[in-house]
Amino acid sequence: MCRTEHSLAIVNLPLNRISATLAAIVACCVFMIPVLPAVGAEPAATPPTTAPAAAVFPRLLGMNIGAKNYDDPAYQQQLSRLDVVILGLYRGWKPQYGMEKVLRNLKELSGGRIIVGQYTVLNECGDNPKDAATLDLRTKLNEMGWWAHKADGSRVQWTRQYNCWDINITSGSKPDAAGLRYPQWLAERSERVYFKAAPFDLWYCDNVFGKPRVTADWDGNGTDDSPKDPAVAAAYRSGHHAEWDHIRKIHPK
Numbered sequence: 384m385c386r387t388e389h390s391l392a393i394v395n396l397p398l399n400r401i402s403a404t405l406a407a408i409v410a411c412c413v414f415m416i417p418v419l420p421a422v423g424a425e426p427a428a429t430p431p432t433t434a435p436a437a438a439v440f441p442r443l444l445g446m447n448i449g450a451k452n453y454d455d456p457a458y459q460q461q462l463s464r465l466d467v468v469i470l471g472l473y474r475g476w477k478p479q480y481g482m483e484k485v486l487r488n489l490k491e492l493s494g495g496r497i498i499v500g501q502y503t504v505l506n507e508c509g510d511n512p513k514d515a516a517t518l519d520l521r522t523k524l525n526e527m528g529w530w531a532h533k534a535d536g537s538r539v540q541w542t543r544q545y546n547c548w549d550i551n552i553t554s555g556s557k558p559d560a561a562g563l564r565y566p567q568w569l570a571e572r573s574e575r576v577y578f579k580a581a582p583f584d585l586w587y588c589d590n591v592f593g594k595p596r597v598t599a600d601w602d603g604n605g606t607d608d609s610p611k612d613p614a615v616a617a618a619y620r621s622g623h624h625a626e627w628d629h630i631r632k633i634h635p636k
């Protein structure tokens with residue numbers, strides 16, 4: 384997975400997937416209901432009212448997407464001290480342990496307080512043939528010709544720092560047989576790989592740039608398009624928006 388600059392959008396997920404934690408809270412509430420006085424008994428003294436506790440700041444967010452030792456109990460203990468943590472799990476990560484167990488442990492260790500998100504990125508993908516985690520991404524990108532490319536057919540990189548290649552996320556790319564372009568297709572893939580597999584609270588979308596950072600034939604008409612062209616920038620932003628819309632569609636509140 385690529386590591387990139389952090390222009391981001393965070394899509395909140397519904398909390399109905401933390402059922403285990405909620406069940407624990409409900410169980411505690413049974414014992415917290417005050418005992419009602421018997422008929423005819425002296426009413427109990429009214430307890431003094433107290434103002435709701437003020438929120439405590441600062442709160443800490445960890446971008447713990449580098450190291451992948453999420454099954455290490457000591458690391459889980461450290462992560463659980465955060466208020467929000469973004470993980471960088473990948474397809475096929477330690478299936479014998481499983482993503483769900485990581486999240487369950489973090490929530491238990493934090494007393495149900497921590498908010499856990501998973502990193503995703505739309506605008507680029509690596510193309511390392513040895514990387515099994517991205518094999519499905521690369522297969523689809525190659526199959527559909529969804530890589531961003533110039534009119535001469537060469538692929539483009541907004542940076543060489545992460546060994547990734549840009550993807551055409553605009554409506555200038557062609558849809559697949561199901562009518563999906565990469566933004567919708569990736570949202571469904573992320574849902575399948577991460578957000579159905581474990582009770583994440585956040586869907587972290589990285590690299591939300593306001594316009595492309597490279598020249599390419601974004602609309603596919605055979606001539607290169609400058610990222611400074613407002614129409615190109617708008618089409619690029621629409622690609623990000625399309626992903627968020629699809630996330631909401633397939634993972635509603």
Ligand SMILES: [Ca+2]
Nearest residue numbers: 600602604606
């Ligand atoms: Ca063009």
